[in-house]
Amino acid sequence: MMPIRLLSLVVTLGVMLFGAGCTGDGSRTSAATATDTATQSAYVGNIASGREAFTINCATCHGATGREGGVGPALTDEKARKNYDETIAWIENPLPPMPKLYPSPISRETVEDIAAYVQSI
Numbered sequence: 861m862m863p864i865r866l867l868s869l870v871v872t873l874g875v876m877l878f879g880a881g882c883t884g885d886g887s888r889t890s891a892a893t894a895t896d897t898a899t900q901s902a903y904v905g906n907i908a909s910g911r912e913a914f915t916i917n918c919a920t921c922h923g924a925t926g927r928e929g930g931v932g933p934a935l936t937d938e939k940a941r942k943n944y945d946e947t948i949a950w951i952e953n954p955l956p957p958m959p960k961l962y963p964s965p966i967s968r969e970t971v972e973d974i975a976a977y978v979q980s981i
């Protein structure tokens with residue numbers, strides 16, 4: 861009798877652990893989907909295009925390369941404060957006094973280019 865009870869206990873524990881493992885995988889999958897939806901495009905910003913767009917739209921306040929600062933803070937090591945997605949979100953909806961330049965004059969793709977550049981400095 862004892863060995864059979866022990867065996868069924870082991871099987872029950874095994875099923876519970878397996879079930880927990882599946883739940884974990886399930887939540888990781890939905891988190892990844894939520895991130896994909898939040899970025900809303902498969903486009904990944906181009907650093908060289910972003911540098912040009914930064915010069916036109918951002919340099920007056922953040923300095924010629926973004927490292928100098930000015931009216932706005934220097935963006936050196938910005939990637940330590942905001943990741944790529946957070947940088948996009950900030951450019952699309954900045955807090956004053958930084959002006960909102962999206963969706964006009966800069967498009968979503970330009971925002972992503974600039975975010976890629978800002979992450980690189």
Ligand code: HEC
Pocket residue numbers: 914917918919920921922931932933935938941942947950951955956957958959961974975978
């Ligand atoms: C009119 C001036 C001005 C322009 C133009 C401007 N910014 Fe800013 N920016 C600011 C100011 C001021 C802040 C600080 C706002 C705050 O912290 O509340 C800021 C903050 C930021 C931050 C957050 C810095 C941090 O501490 O994390 C980022 C990133 C940024 N700007 C990027 C950009 C980019 C990219 C552009 C061009 C698309 C741009 N800014 C255009 C003035 C400007």
